[in-house]
Amino acid sequence: MSPLAERIAHAVYQNYPNSYCFTCLAAQQGVKEHDVRAVALVLLVRAGLRLVPRVCSGCQRPSDALVAQKSA
Amino acid sequence: MTPAARPQDGEWPRPPRRAPEPAPLSRPRPRPSTRRPPVVLIADDTTDTRDLYAEYFGGRGFRVVTAADGASAVQAALDHEPDVIVMDLAMPQIDGITAIRRIKADGSMQRSRVILLTGYPHRVVERAAFEAGADLFLTKPCLPEVLERHVNRLRRPRRPV
Secondary structure (H helix, E strand, O other), rough: HHHHHHHHHHHHHOOOOOOEHHHHHHHOOOHHHHHHHHHHHHHHHOEEEEEEEEEOOOOOEEEEEEEEEEHH | OOOHHHHOOOOOOOOOOOOOOOOOOOOOOOOOOOOOOOOEEEEOOOOHHHHHHHHHHHHHHOOOEEOOOOHHHHHHHHHHEEEEEEEEOOOOOHHHHHHHHHHHHHHHOOOOOEEEEEEEOOOOHHHHHHHOOOOEEEOOOOOOHHHHHHHHHHOOOOOOO
């Protein structure tokens, strides 16, 4: 996994039980949204994260969010 | 006209013989497939994404070709004439939309279907992708099994109208 992928995975676990949309997660980490989306695939397949519809804890909009397995 | 001579006993035309009973249907033997495996081109500058999709589609019976930038994607498309091209948007050298436009400009590439798979979930990008000749617009992340469903749907021959 790339350093960014590891960083995003760490952030998702740290954020638990909150979950954020890609836009807010990227802003929280100071990176671009498309970079977070690019690494999300490997997080879903190899890091045990899941993509689930949630209300974002940041912007409060309904959106797909990366969540740790324990919170799915 | 001479009357037809009465045939002797046993000389009347015999009823036509029944056609021989067809042999019982037997299960056709599986023959080794001579069809070429479907070819999918994965064009993405993210190594993890490329490798992951290549591994998945390879395991599902596809022949996989990969490209790490837009120019390589165009060349690979022309060389291999894939059934389906999965194209990232933001890539070095030339972007995915320009790459699609160049691929579709080649007359031999009309049968290849193109999926633009991008981390930019914006209407303006979607519109540009379709104008360039993309058949489908998907946003990242897209799980391999979901992508495979789209690929299989696209690569089926279209019915003539």
